[in-house]
Amino acid sequence: MPAVVFLVAIALVAALFMSFTVGANSNSAPVAPAVGANALSVLRAALLVGVVAGLGAILQGGSISETIGKDLITGVSITPLAAATALLTAATLITVGNSYGYPIPSAFTVTGAMIGAGIALGGGFATHEYLVILGFWFAIPVVEAVLAYGLARGLRSDSIPETLGVPLLAGTVGYALANIQLTVIPTETEGQGSIAAFAAHSSHLLSIDLVGSYTVGMVLVSAAVGLAAFGVTRLLLERDESAGIDQFLIALGLVVVFTSGGTQVGLATGPLEAIFESELHLASIYLLALGGVGILAGAWIRAPRLIQAVSNEYASLGPRRSIAALVPAFLVAQAAIVFGIPISFNKVMIASIVGSGLAAGGSGDGVSARKAGYTVGSWVASMVGAGVVSFGLYSALHAIPGLA
Template sequence: MVDVLSLALVAVASAVSLFMAWIIGAGSAGATPFAPAVGANAISIMRAGLVVGVIAFLGAVVQGGSVSAAIGTGLIDGVALSPLAAVVVLLLAGGLMAIGIVTGIPIATAFTVTGAVIGIGIALGGAPAWAKYQEIASVWVLTPFVGGGLAYGLARVLSREWAPESICIPALAASVSAVVANIEFAVLGGPDGGQSLASVVGASLDSVTVHGPLVVTLLFAVGIAALVRFDIHRDEHRAMNRFLLALGSLVAFSAGGSQVGLAVGPLLPLFDTMAIPLTAVLVGGGFGILVGAWMGAPRMIKSLSQDYSSLGPRRAISALIPSFLIAQVAVFLGVPVSFNEIVVSAIIGSGAAITGGAGISREKIFKTLGAWVGSFALSFVAGYVLFIGISML
């Protein structure tokens, strides 16, 4: 009877997990990456929805392991989430997200899931993982300043006459390419973890140089920069749009890798006991994001693209690059992060560089910050109280 009940709870938790993955795909993770390119008329809305779903799915499968592990086993010491606890986590987080959708309150998935896992984990008798909390808090607090600051600086440079696109855009392409060359992918690694393109290719140069990864990184960056520069000289407008599409693809990939853990992370302790491999879990979560992006992202892309079209390609580029970098840092550290927080901060920073802060509603910013903090606090308290109450029944 217990086994049947446990299987039923796993089935319910899996269904709620897919629902959350669907919302993630239909929301900011599916809509934000390509909204600037749609606003610049570089790609149609429906095609953007299709492409972003596939790329986010690949990111979830290839890079989703670190954040999933952090959510599933890294937030509480001494205990593992039971099937009932996983169901409560996902139902609570999913319910708060649904309330946010209906009311228009910007409830962040990362904050609700993290708060719920910690609250329920403590109710189970687990000990707080203070070192991980410090890491998470550092990323959450620094994201608006780092992301907004980088976006502000990039937008300031790109808006200057002494910084022509033929020089700045290839330089940015080289910098982003250097990061891409050093991103660790699970498919390139072995039992000990993922490896980067630079390390894999660089290993084959050991007989020539001891700096193989560095050589590969430089060659990759210079090659991409040369291609972008050639493209700009041929047709600057189309080249800018293509660069926006490339950045959008990288952001979508990063979104899949960083957000899938919020949907499937609570299930990992359960699936570990059932000998279900992590890759299969990530494929399931990625599939939910894919379907959500295909079904719901086009509508949000249409809405967001109207806002992005007023930014222009330079400000959009200034917002997307920090978003990509911060998301990759979060994936590398295994920190659950709000994609809304990343993107909103970058948009505000790039906008402030041009307008000097005019048109930016401070009241809206403080309300958004309050909603984010409230999301975490509410999910933490509700998770703790709810699970204590369930345990007493």
């Protein structure tokens, strides 16, 4: 029993450290455009990032956390030793890589570490799950670049008035927000619910199914939220176009920060999913709260420096291209949450920025076959390397009497 308590404690500390790292490195970019446009101060941005990303972690992190903790390996349940091994492997590799100037993608490293520890534990490969995750990863840069490119071209077009183009995007984001999955929304079945589903079912609106369980009532609720977002944004732009765009940029950035927290916390909390159920007998919301606290602390301590650095890069994009980059990032990241797919949020933002940059007639921020190859190579290396190290570390620790 003492060994189990020790391993659980180590895993909890490692998870807290991982969430701190995520909070420091993965949530700053969405508010950088507002800071670069002088619409938000660095310190206020860092404060908001910590709070909003922490809330996103608690309210949206459940699906990805469950994928990391339960779906990457078949036939076994992750033990405290396996969880501690995976988290220590991922946290160490990420820390060492960052200290030497080689950023290690968190999503790929944690995924590889969990697979390695799970295989060493005696589990099997969840091949179908890997194919889904890999397919989503490779689709991200294509889908995001196309969406960001099209939106940036539309916002730059003289044929679409500013007071129409930006509010339309706000309406789209509002419609999507009504459908995002939240842990605090009750559902008839197990899982996270949405505002649209809850409102439609509670008020007994039209329950005619359109696609799957998506009903006419949910469409009406979502459309109402979208229209409200459209109307408010249009009023702001008509009052003062420049100030209205800056205000929308702040709101959109915080929405994306919220989403980032939801996508990244599972990388820290996922390995502990089985432990919280079997050893601690606690609901997953407490685990997500632990991750949310780590993300908040990481953002408050380290985000100001990163926001300042990244905002200088976004200043050259301008508010319209920044909006065109943020909207696809939000939509794709929310899709990842729906399907429970772990993603690297920094890679999501980079893909959007590339597409937005191409719309201005640039080179896509240095996009080339060599750079793309290097990026894919870093994915493979981080996953395989973390898997091998985690497998070896678990095997070594398992051989120690009292730790098995």
